[in-house]
Amino acid sequence: MEPVEDFKIFDGFCCGDEDLNDFIHNDAARYADDLLAITYSFRLKQDELISDPVAFTSILNDAIRHFNKSQRRKLFANGKRSYEQYPAVKIGRFGVDSRYKNLKIGKSFLNALKDFFVTRNRTGCRFITVDAYREISGFYEKSDFSFLLPSEVEKDERTVSMYLDLKRIVLQRQAAFQA
Numbered sequence: 688m689e690p691v692e693d694f695k696i697f698d699g700f701c702c703g704d705e706d707l708n709d710f711i712h713n714d715a716a717r718y719a720d721d722l723l724a725i726t727y728s729f730r731l732k733q734d735e736l737i738s739d740p741v742a743f744t745s746i747l748n749d750a751i752r753h754f755n756k757s758q759r760r761k762l763f764a765n766g767k768r769s770y771e772q773y774p775a776v777k778i779g780r781f782g783v784d785s786r787y788k789n790l791k792i793g794k795s796f797l798n799a800l801k802d803f804f805v806t807r808n809r810t811g812c813r814f815i816t817v818d819a820y821r822e823i824s825g826f827y828e829k830s831d832f833s834f835l836l837p838s839e840v841e842k843d844e845r846t847v848s849m850y851l852d853l854k855r856i857v858l859q860r861q862a863a864f865q866a
């Protein structure tokens with residue numbers, strides 16, 4: 688997983704979604720220039736060989752402005768405490784090349800992203816958020832994302848708001864080392 692400098696590496700990329708293909712081919716470089724989102728490529732490595740990108744994600748800063756009482760109780764030791772907002776990073780775009788689907792590339796990429804934000808992030812960042820295509824939400828659930836809002840709030844939307852708690856990843860790792 689590395690930040691993209693030359694977007695030509697995506698010339699042969701196709702994830703099967705028109706909007707996402709259009710973004711990576713025509714808009715992602717401008718988003719980077721304007722400091723609106725940073726795009727990362729995901730490539731496969733075998734011995735000294737590195738593949739063309741098999742997936743990409745564009746990420747940007749975000750904040751979660753509201754958790755309900757029950758979410759707060761689960762997330763924070765002192766569930767009564769409420770902050771104005773909670774720092775997060777948002778997955779703005781995410782796509783796996785159609786030739787590599789169902790090979791756990793998407794899951795591995797999300798794992799690399801989680802790893803990045805619990806080990807190398809330089810500012811506070813507690814959550815990863817995503818406005819997931821409704822039909823893809825199961826993919827994110829399998830990577831430990833939860834729904835942020837009650838389903839009726841977004842029932843007419845194409846996307847659903849989801850989040851992942853990075854503290855959970857940190858605690859899982861600590862437990863693994865103590866075992």
Ligand SMILES: CC(C)(COP(=O)(O)OP(=O)(O)OC[C@H]1O[C@@H](n2cnc3c(N)ncnc32)[C@H](O)[C@@H]1OP(=O)(O)O)[C@@H](O)C(=O)NCCC(=O)NCCS
Nearest residue numbers: 704781782783788789790791792793794819820823825826
């Ligand atoms: C959705 C997408 C990212 C999944 O990537 P992938 O590499 O094919 O998925 P993986 O092989 O890593 O799948 C991981 C798990 O999620 C499940 N999964 C994959 N696609 C899914 C979907 N559309 N709905 C529900 N579950 C899904 C897999 O069955 C697998 O489950 P398992 O761990 O129990 O075996 C990819 O299909 C894609 O790029 N789609 C087009 C673009 C898109 O929709 N992007 C998302 C924008 S929000």
